[in-house]
Amino acid sequence: MECGFSPQLHSNRPILARTCPGASPRTRTWTSFLASPCLKTGSQIHLPHSSLKICNGAACKAVTSAPFVETTEATELDWDNIGFGLVPTDYMYVMKCSSDGIFTNGELKKFGPVELNPSAGVLNYGQGLFEGLKAYRKEDGSILLFRPEENAKRMIDGASRMCMPAPTVEQFVDAVKMTVVANNRWVPPTGKGSLYVRPLLMGSGAVLGLAPAPEYTFLIFVSPVGNYFKEGLAPINLIVEDEYHRATPGGTGGVKTIGNYASVLKAQKIAKEKGYSDVLYLDAVHNKYLEEVSSCNIFVVKGNVISTPEIKGTILPGITRKSIIDVARSQGFQVEERAVPVEELLDADEVFCTGTAVVVSPVGSITYLGKRVEYGNRGVGVVSQQLYSALTSLQMGLAEDHMGWTVQLN
Numbered sequence: 415m416e417c418g419f420s421p422q423l424h425s426n427r428p429i430l431a432r433t434c435p436g437a438s439p440r441t442r443t444w445t446s447f448l449a450s451p452c453l454k455t456g457s458q459i460h461l462p463h464s465s466l467k468i469c470n471g472a473a474c475k476a477v478t479s480a481p482f483v484e485t486t487e488a489t490e491l492d493w494d495n496i497g498f499g500l501v502p503t504d505y506m507y508v509m510k511c512s513s514d515g516i517f518t519n520g521e522l523k524k525f526g527p528v529e530l531n532p533s534a535g536v537l538n539y540g541q542g543l544f545e546g547l548k549a550y551r552k553e554d555g556s557i558l559l560f561r562p563e564e565n566a567k568r569m570i571d572g573a574s575r576m577c578m579p580a581p582t583v584e585q586f587v588d589a590v591k592m593t594v595v596a597n598n599r600w601v602p603p604t605g606k607g608s609l610y611v612r613p614l615l616m617g618s619g620a621v622l623g624l625a626p627a628p629e630y631t632f633l634i635f636v637s638p639v640g641n642y643f644k645e646g647l648a649p650i651n652l653i654v655e656d657e658y659h660r661a662t663p664g665g666t667g668g669v670k671t672i673g674n675y676a677s678v679l680k681a682q683k684i685a686k687e688k689g690y691s692d693v694l695y696l697d698a699v700h701n702k703y704l705e706e707v708s709s710c711n712i713f714v715v716k717g718n719v720i721s722t723p724e725i726k727g728t729i730l731p732g733i734t735r736k737s738i739i740d741v742a743r744s745q746g747f748q749v750e751e752r753a754v755p756v757e758e759l760l761d762a763d764e765v766f767c768t769g770t771a772v773v774v775s776p777v778g779s780i781t782y783l784g785k786r787v788e789y790g791n792r793g794v795g796v797v798s799q800q801l802y803s804a805l806t807s808l809q810m811g812l813a814e815d816h817m818g819w820t821v822q823l824n
């Protein structure tokens with residue numbers, strides 16, 4: 415959900431399933447499925463029961479290796495025009511935890527509505543977190559996840575701030591793998607986009623007096639998404655926001671809580687009405703230092719130096735941000751994480767944003783106090799382009815992953 419990614423349910427989009435002629439269904443186990451490199455593009459997974467348990471306990475492990483049937487039923491999505499709306503897929507993952515704080519009995523269920531008590535903590539007091547990552551299809555048909563354990567760790571940090579128990583890194587990563595594999599036929603072909611993975615953690619138990627919920631639900635759903643910028647990178651136009659703030663010191667701006675996005679909608683709406691793509695926030699104390707855009711981190715390029723606001727509680731520690739810093743350093747740039755005064759925008763060479771959805775989004779102009787500064791001669795800055803290419807090549811498996819960031823599902 416970064417920079418302008420607004421999911422809508424495309425209920426009118428025809429989603430048909432067909433069986434390829436001559437294709438015989440084959441029965442496989444999860445273990446062999448994850449181990450052998452023969453995941454067919456577009457093949458559908460039919461779980462043996464309406465749900466399939468995958469949990470920690472030994473009892474559940476047995477169910478994990480239950481055979482399932484893989485057929486070559488493909489989706490008839492128009493892969494060239496998938497955009498960024500929500501496409502309903504086959505399965506979602508659900509795992510619950512009661513007051514003991516231990517998540518168990520996770521299972522894949524048919525994708526669909528979830529039932530919640532009207533008094534659920536998440537509905538009444540916003541006790542909830544979200545995550546976002548992408549799965550890419552490689553040329554050989556296998557699927558790549560990008561640093562899923564980073565999302566798991568960020569959810570654990572956020573859960574601590576929101577007084578929630580969280581799945582372990584292993585539970586989180588396993589659940590992501592299972593959900594992606596079970597929805598294999600929705601992972602777009604190479605080059606056509608990716609499968610967006612959305613993990614949620616919420617207080618699903620009933621509360622009335624102000625307190626942490628007595629029960630929690632971890633849920634993962636997925637949706638195929640197109641490449642954010644179809645015709646190459648498209649520069650965005652930002653306006654510096656000097657009235658509203660996204661985060662305050664001591665607040666929850668540094669964790670991926672669900673409430674952070676509701677609170678930025680208004681400023682974003684006003685900016686869009688004025689023709690801007692999004693809003694660039696300043697710090698709430700001095701109204702002087704750059705923070706971030708509604709849903710992505712920001713970088714300022716000057717010569718060989720790339721500066722980005724440091725992580726200090728009011729900025730969301732983006733995984734793309736962290737990865738871009740490492741990629742830029744490996745390419746010889748000097749990267750500084752520090753307080754970046756808004757004036758530095760005036761003589762920057764380039765500005766770009768980072769987030770899972772956009773990866774790297776070049777900034778074409780920034781307007782501050784009525785003054786507009788343009789970058790990249792209405793095109794895409796060289797550094798933005800170079801870093802975008804480097805990171806997406808890694809994510810899509812086009813370049814060798816020396817960083818050890820990708821997780822391959824076969």
Ligand SMILES: *Cc1c(COP(=O)(O)O)cnc(C)c1O
Binds near residue numbers: 416734
């Ligand atoms: C998710 C998010 C980002 C980007 O984080 P990534 O891990 O790079 O996707 C940036 N800012 C905010 C406010 C976010 O919620």
